[in-house]
């Protein structure tokens with residue numbers, strides 16, 4: 199078989215092993231509680247479906263401009279103004295097939311062979327694979343509670359070397375759910391400008407924040423690349439629509455690249471996404487956010503009472519990254535056994551990097567409060583055995 203050398207560096211999601219076992223058990227009739235899942239359990243908001251359906255009935259489902267529907271780019275620009283008080287020209291906003299499409303564009307624009315990119319460890323595993331795909335070298339930087347599991351300016355300075363070209367951050371983060379506050383974000387952007395490095399800020403979990411608002415890097419600098427998506431807060435994972443904001447001098451290159459790699463993001467999804475910003479839909483999303491918050495509070499309290507350690511408060515996204523070393527020194531086996539014996543599926547730390555993965559598990563609370571309570575009962579019994 200002929201296959202590129204780069205494929206050797208691309209890693210699979212280890213959680214797929216858990217997921218396929220969970221699905222097999224489900225087929226045998228077992229009741230599985232899916233806490234390994236990385237998508238909201240709520241259905242797509244009805245207004246989005248209605249808007250997309252009306253568009254599809256007209257039958258004119260064609261390519262859109264490569265950068266996205268002008269009215270959607272305008273709506274995103276207005277959203278930044280209304281919600282964050284920041285002006286982002288719609289020309290800088292590129293609609294992409296999910297945040298994942300945004301990463302393809304951003305990394306395609308920025309990376310040269312051999313460039314090193316700093317990534318927080320634990321972190322979302324795909325960043326490293328995107329970097330590798332473009333010939334770069336991911337550099338996993340261990341982060342801990344002292345920086346809220348975020349890659350701040352001090353950590354950056356300690357790990358920057360002659361090959362380093364930039365950083366990817368995520369706030370709120372997957373898997374830790376932590377938020378980077380404005381002052382830390384500001385210091386990071388200043389440090390990066392001083393070093394002529396790039397910042398890609400993944401803001402896909404923005405909106406899902408519970409203790410304090412999660413700032414956008416766009417309010418601090420117009421030199422950053424911001425990736426966002428309709429997948430999580432807006433509840434549209436399967437529609438594959440997101441966006442990338444680029445600095446003004448990258449507009450032309452981003453347009454060229456988008457034309458070549460996507461032609462366009464699916465038109466029905468873009469029309470559906472337009473309805474996301476209506477007042478009625480935003481109210482529905484706020485309601486959902488409150489439900490997530492209630493689940494977060496419940497899950498944190500219960501995991502602590504069972505004996506897990508939470509090294510930080512997860513104040514965003516829908517994950518709790520719990521330290522399970524009191525029960526095991528191998529979180530992967532622990533997750534498999536937990537699944538076999540209790541039917542609770544979780545994601546072992548192995549998927550998120552090399553920084554003590556064996557003593558961490560990610561619990562997703564994209565399941566109802568009732569199911570969370572059932573999961574907690576099962577986990578408590580499991581660790582007491």
Ligand SMILES: Cc1ncc(COP(=O)(O)O)c(C=O)c1O
Pocket residue numbers: 236295296297298299322368371372400402426427428429435439440
């Ligand atoms: C941190 C993070 N960024 C990006 C993505 C990709 O999202 P999308 O569905 O918008 O491509 C995910 C998906 O789980 C994620 O957790």
